Amino acid sequence: MKVVIMCGGLGTRLREETEFKPKPMVYLGKKPILWHIMKIYSHYGFNDFVLCLGYRGEMIREYFFNYELLNSDFTITFGKAKKIDIHGKHSEINWKVTLADTGESTLKGGRLKKIEKYIDGDEFMMTYGDGVADINITELVEFHRQHGKLATVTGVNPAARFGKLTIKGDQVTRFTEKKNIGSERASGGFFVFNRGIFDYLTTDDVCDLEVGTLDKIALEGNLMVYNHSGFWACMDTLRDVEYLNGIWKQGNASWKVW
Numbered sequence: 105m106k107v108v109i110m111c112g113g114l115g116t117r118l119r120e121e122t123e124f125k126p127k128p129m130v131y132l133g134k135k136p137i138l139w140h141i142m143k144i145y146s147h148y149g150f151n152d153f154v155l156c157l158g159y160r161g162e163m164i165r166e167y168f169f170n171y172e173l174l175n176s177d178f179t180i181t182f183g184k185a186k187k188i189d190i191h192g193k194h195s196e197i198n199w200k201v202t203l204a205d206t207g208e209s210t211l212k213g214g215r216l217k218k219i220e221k222y223i224d225g226d227e228f229m230m231t232y233g234d235g236v237a238d239i240n241i242t243e244l245v246e247f248h249r250q251h252g253k254l255a256t257v258t259g260v261n262p263a264a265r266f267g268k269l270t271i272k273g274d275q276v277t278r279f280t281e282k283k284n285i286g287s288e289r290a291s292g293g294f295f296v297f298n299r300g301i302f303d304y305l306t307t308d309d310v311c312d313l314e315v316g317t318l319d320k321i322a323l324e325g326n327l328m329v330y331n332h333s334g335f336w337a338c339m340d341t342l343r344d345v346e347y348l349n350g351i352w353k354q355g356n357a358s359w360k361v362w
Contacts, residue, residue: 112158128233
């Protein structure tokens with residue numbers, strides 16, 4: 105099953121960091137938060153990634169193109185045909201990463217539709233490039249397969265600035281983006297979709313995922329919630345960057361399941 109990660113947003117609330125780099129490349133410890141997210145999925149055996157690039161996507165391309173050189177010892181032999189020998193193996197040796205340009209200012213629905221050609225199975229996962237959690241991905245996938253609906257969203261309890269989920273049992277009856285939700289569940293990303301989700305989307309830059317699409321799917325009774333009561337946080341502001349880096353430095357990063 106492929107894992108799609110949204111990596112194209114401007115990150116306007118994190119301008120101190122994102123003026124010169126995309127938000128998924130903001131560092132958490134010695135690695136970008138994007139790497140942390142991918143390590144979570146990889147821990148559960150999901151190593152096939154599709155990255156939806158946009159704002160400063162070239163930095164993400166360069167990072168993965170040079171990944172083995174940046175994370176291994178190597179020897180260069182100079183001559184007519186320069187030769188590079190990489191020594192040893194890093195723990196990401198089995199990763200397959202597809203980097204897809206989905207537009208500078210495209211909304212998430214359009215980005216997702218544009219990478220449809222890279223999804224070759226009946227199911228796939230999707231998340232955002234700025235959130236980490238100690239979520240059990242295996243249980244998430246099993247939950248999705250058991251209910252048989254089109255989509256699953258992970259419900260969390262964060263601050264009141266994310267997509268509100270109105271829930272009846274395990275079914276989402278409404279998906280309302282960024283309202284004051286108090287103590288109610290909100291969308292934490294970590295979605296599982298059947299490929300039928302593409303029928304709701306277009307490649308138009310203004311095609312959104314949260315506004316319109318997911319609410320329509322919820323109203324049809326096809327969106328279920330996987331309730332996650334453990335750790336979840338996103339890197340949305342400079343305060344979030346400092347908070348997550350503080351946890352990492354203290355050795356208390358509960359999302360580090362690998």
